Amino acid sequence: MDPGQFFASSRILIVAGKGGVGKTAASAGLALAAARTGRTVLVVEVAGRLGSAPMFDVDPQGYDEQTVYDDPDRGQVRCRSITPDAALVEWLSNHGFARIVRRMSRSGLLEIVATATPGIKELLVLGQIKHLEQSRAADLIVVDAPAAGHALNFLKAPLAVRNTARTGVLRRQATETLEMLGDSQRCRALLVTIAEETPIKELVETAFAVEDEVGLALGPVVVNGLLPSIESLDTASELDPSEFGASEHALSAGEISDLITAADFRRDRLSLQDDQLASLAQQLPLAQIRLPQLFTTSVGLAELETLADAASASIEAIKLLAD
Amino acid sequence: MTRTPPISTPPSNYGDLVARKRVIVACGTGGVGKTTMAAATAVAAARAGRRAVVVTIDPAKRLADALGIDALGNTPTVIDGAWTGTLGAMMLDSKATFDDVVTRHATSKEQVEHIFSNRFYVNVSTELPGTQDYMAVEKLNELHCSGDWDLVVVDTPPTRDALAFFEAPKLLTRLLNNTIYKLLISPRPGVRQAVNRAASGVVRRLARVVGAEVVDDAIEFFQTFQGMEEGFKKRADETLSLLASDDTAFVLVASPRSDTIAEALYFLNRLADADLSVLAVVANRMLAALSASGDEAAQLQARLGAGPLAGAAQALVDHVHASAGDEDRISQIMAHVPDATLTKVPLLSSDVHDISALGDIAELLVQDPL
Numbered sequence: 001m002d003p004g005q006f007f008a009s010s011r012i013l014i015v016a017g018k019g020g021v022g023k024t025a026a027s028a029g030l031a032l033a034a035a036r037t038g039r040t041v042l043v044v045e046v047a048g049r050l051g052s053a054p055m056f057d058v059d060p061q062g063y064d065e066q067t068v069y070d071d072p073d074r075g076q077v078r079c080r081s082i083t084p085d086a087a088l089v090e091w092l093s094n095h096g097f098a099r100i101v102r103r104m105s106r107s108g109l110l111e112i113v114a115t116a117t118p119g120i121k122e123l124l125v126l127g128q129i130k131h132l133e134q135s136r137a138a139d140l141i142v143v144d145a146p147a148a149g150h151a152l153n154f155l156k157a158p159l160a161v162r163n164t165a166r167t168g169v170l171r172r173q174a175t176e177t178l179e180m181l182g183d184s185q186r187c188r189a190l191l192v193t194i195a196e197e198t199p200i201k202e203l204v205e206t207a208f209a210v211e212d213e214v215g216l217a218l219g220p221v222v223v224n225g226l227l228p229s230i231e232s233l234d235t236a237s238e239l240d241p242s243e244f245g246a247s248e249h250a251l252s253a254g255e256i257s258d259l260i261t262a263a264d265f266r267r268d269r270l271s272l273q274d275d276q277l278a279s280l281a282q283q284l285p286l287a288q289i290r291l292p293q294l295f296t297t298s299v300g301l302a303e304l305e306t307l308a309d310a311a312s313a314s315i316e317a318i319k320l321l322a323d
Numbered sequence: 324m325t326r327t328p329p330i331s332t333p334p335s336n337y338g339d340l341v342a343r344k345r346v347i348v349a350c351g352t353g354g355v356g357k358t359t360m361a362a363a364t365a366v367a368a369a370r371a372g373r374r375a376v377v378v379t380i381d382p383a384k385r386l387a388d389a390l391g392i393d394a395l396g397n398t399p400t401v402i403d404g405a406w407t408g409t410l411g412a413m414m415l416d417s418k419a420t421f422d423d424v425v426t427r428h429a430t431s432k433e434q435v436e437h438i439f440s441n442r443f444y445v446n447v448s449t450e451l452p453g454t455q456d457y458m459a460v461e462k463l464n465e466l467h468c469s470g471d472w473d474l475v476v477v478d479t480p481p482t483r484d485a486l487a488f489f490e491a492p493k494l495l496t497r498l499l500n501n502t503i504y505k506l507l508i509s510p511r512p513g514v515r516q517a518v519n520r521a522a523s524g525v526v527r528r529l530a531r532v533v534g535a536e537v538v539d540d541a542i543e544f545f546q547t548f549q550g551m552e553e554g555f556k557k558r559a560d561e562t563l564s565l566l567a568s569d570d571t572a573f574v575l576v577a578s579p580r581s582d583t584i585a586e587a588l589y590f591l592n593r594l595a596d597a598d599l600s601v602l603a604v605v606a607n608r609m610l611a612a613l614s615a616s617g618d619e620a621a622q623l624q625a626r627l628g629a630g631p632l633a634g635a636a637q638a639l640v641d642h643v644h645a646s647a648g649d650e651d652r653i654s655q656i657m658a659h660v661p662d663a664t665l666t667k668v669p670l671l672s673s674d675v676h677d678i679s680a681l682g683d684i685a686e687l688l689v690q691d692p693l
Contacts, residue, residue: 165534262641
């Protein structure tokens with residue numbers, strides 16, 4: 001599938017996964033890959049960490065929208081943050097409580113409202129994203145969703161609110177948000193994992209819950225942090241160390257031991273990785289976007305280009321998106 | 324088992340903590356192996372002859388199986404193994420613990436029934452952010468006070484905010500202390516009427532946007548909790564002083580992935596803001612260090628060229644590079660907590676799936692640092 005066609009298939013991509021799988025880097029890499037197809041892309045961070053801008057080598061300016069990548073020949077990436085607390089305050093301000101919302105916060109009333117209607121804050125974040133989508137704030141919106149078990153709570157929030165609030169404005173908000181989540185032309189979830197047992201198990205559970213309960217269409221699974229494979233790793237352990245020490249390369253005992261350790265370790269990790277990728281494909285019959293492990297201390301634009309290249313290559317190998 | 328005196332100076336190694344503390348709280352972000360390290364810490368203590376119990380939160384199934392625990396019961400299971408002490412393990416059932424807390428503080432059976440049937444209470448006990456932290460701390464205190472255990476190790480829920488654990492015991496008292504609640508249950512009828520008139524405007528408007536039944540449930544919740552505030556407050560104070568005492572150690576579990584390091588640093592900054600410190604850092608999932616430096620590996624790769632060892636040379640270059648990155652990231656953490664002891668646990672080839680694998684990690688935790 002052409003990446004341009006892929007990034008045009010839905011207006012919102014919700015990137016979700018547990019902590020420690022590199023969700024923010026994956027979101028930023030996908031946003032860059034989308035921008036390269038000539039689009040304007042808006043990355044919305046929900047966790048409030050402002051982690052995206054530094055990955056584009058730009059200092060974060062706070063929660064407001066800022067441009068982090070702008071290439072006249074390609075496209076543009078902007079990012080902004082929407083926090084659950086701020087979403088609740090803003091919503092109440094727009095619904096007749098503008099003058100007293102601060103006092104409500106101080107007196108603890110906001111906390112009571114949030115407790116009385118579990119999921120309200122997350123719903124309102126999704127509501128703001130819906131607003132951004134409807135006002136065509138960008139060609140594509142990439143949502144860096146909250147981590148851990150929270151990903152599912154986040155996506156199920158409209159259901160939770162609809163079950164609690166049987167009347168009122170809030171219920172309508174929940175219904176409209178569910179409509180957005182259920183329409184694959186508007187919204188699709190990309191679940192991120194690494195090729196390890198526990199994260200994969202959680203991803204599979206989340207995938208079924210998201211599809212069955214929320215009705216959200218799943219895009220390809222993003223497998224992050226993959227070790228590149230290497231040819232002929234076996235030769236190191238097969239060769240006789242004494243022979244090699246005397247050969248033209250004159251390897252020292254320490255060098256031989258390092259080479260064998262590194263080759264054995266890499267082979268073990270690669271074989272484990274292959275097993276996990278196969279197990280993921282077997283449990284969840286979805287296309288996979290495979291992103292490489294970055295051997296660098298931090299992620300900057302150069303690393304994002306690598307991720308975007310890998311994402312585009314994976315997308316080109318996809319035949320058809322499921323609805 | 325005799326009690327050992329607490330230590331107030333930083334421990335020289337992890338074994339010291341395991342041998343002498345009464346409470347160890349394993350904190351850190353999700354996905355770093357926090358639950359596994361908490362369990363291994365309890366195993367290490369049992370091997371040192373102590374009666375140790377670990378409270379896990381949502382453990383991976385294999386780890387739960389390895390420990391022989393399930394969600395039933397909400398009390399520790401004693402696990403047999405090759406140790407001189409006692410090992411207990413349990414999985415926290417947050418809702419059941421909350422119900423226990425309410426039952427303990429309630430003034431009558433009717434009050435308990437009323438509270439349990441209120442939907443706002445169900446939300447508080449299952450969905451409110453911080454509830455799981457609150458219940459983990461409650462369980463910790465309960466086990467600590469039972470006298471059955473020398474050491475209680477607690478895993479913490481995956482949260483971004485390190486202080487959630489300290490805020491948690493105040494969760495219910497904060498809710499019960501807020502102005503609206505006080506107004507609603509004010510014992511003076513004159514005041515109540517005046518206040519109700521003023522408050523009812525806001526409440527009516529709220530009911531319009533969030534739904535009337537939601538507001539009714541909340542008001543009923545506060546009415547049913549009458550008379551229990553003092554008990555909750557006293558308990559919260561006790562729990563907080565246990566957490567702040569020298570009996571308790573906070574251990575940060577981290578892994579050297581760059582995204583989790585950013586979270587760990589955020590975590591430590593929040594702790595430092597509150598004048599709290601971690602006594603130990605467990606760096607999990609570290610790559611084994613090799614003898615070659617980055618330059619040496621690159622030179623070796625150049626020397627070997629495209630020969631039969633080219634693959635091994637590439638693996639070596641990548642490994643040395645990645646391992647240096649690990650060390651670099653962990654030293655960023657240690658720069659924030661220079662007094663803490665550092666213990667490294669290597670990247671293992673599979674998830675922990677039996678008790679002997681946990682014993683191996685326990686051994687790594689307490690061995691003398693290099």
